[in-house]
Amino acid sequence: MAKNEIKNQVRRLRFENGEITQQQLADKVGVTRQTIIAIEAGKYAPSLPLAFRIAQTFGVPIEGIFQYQDEDPQPSATSPDA
Template sequence: MGKKTRITNNIRTLRFMASEMTQAELAKRIGMTRQTIIAIEQERYSPSLEAAFQIAHALNTPLEEVFQFADDTSAAKD
């Protein structure tokens, strides 16, 4: 069985760089719960594409600087 791929993020760092925005403030701006933001930050939950764009917009940061695709596959296909 292959390894799972994960979406990693820099939300916590970016929140602090954005005037120390709280999880609750970010959640309110994008219409989510604080618990959902916590789960995304802790990489226990991957947001939908729409939610990812909303988070990036709220943090005034390009999507690819907020989220990264961590490809854990060990062998490249030819």
Template sequence: MATLKTNLKKYRFLAEISQDQLANLVGVRRETIVHLEAGKYNPSLKLAFDIAKIFNVPIEEIFTYTE
């Protein structure tokens, strides 16, 4: 089964950005960030790129697809 793993919480911690702040920066609700970090929600491609852009890293640094 394919899964999407995330390092979002790590990058958010390193950048000292709260879930609320990140949500506001990418235009989603805080609950979306909570679900992303918990692995309960897969982001749209646009959202994944927007998040990567906030941290100035390639998308693969934050989200990893495995089969």
């Protein structure tokens, strides 16, 4: 079974945006500090609205924060060898 992971840049962006604390970010996006900790640790994938709120807070596009990584990518259907 393929292992999928969502990498994120939340911690880096917090420090690049005036070193805001996890609590300050949590208050801005309307979640608890524990949720920010879990997101940064990659243990929780946020919902789309929350991901957009985090992106808006940092003023970056959503793909600038969250990147989807498929460790076992499926072969392309339009492969030139096919």
